[in-house]
Amino acid sequence: MDIGQIRKLSPKTGDVFVVPSNTPVETVEAFIEGLCMATPGIKAMVFRGELQQLDVADMNAAGWYRA
Numbered sequence: 509m510d511i512g513q514i515r516k517l518s519p520k521t522g523d524v525f526v527v528p529s530n531t532p533v534e535t536v537e538a539f540i541e542g543l544c545m546a547t548p549g550i551k552a553m554v555f556r557g558e559l560q561q562l563d564v565a566d567m568n569a570a571g572w573y574r575a
Contacts, residue, residue: 519543519546519550519552520547521549521550521552523550523553524552524553524559525539525543525552525553525555526554526556526557526558526559527555527556529557529558536554536556539554540554
């Protein structure tokens with residue numbers, strides 16, 4: 509193992525994790541389990557696949573409107 513490749517991560521409540529869309533569900537579940545073990549009580553979101561942030565114009569074009 510290359511010691512230079514070790515990184516410390518400090519997940520916290522409110523974090524959003526995105527894993528590749530081809531990640532097996534079992535791997536995502538194992539990641540979530542490990543995340544919860546490493547940071548008890550964390551409230552974070554894990555998404556499988558690509559995410560993008562839309563602006564209001566793009567949301568309106570897709571038929572989504574704010575109340």
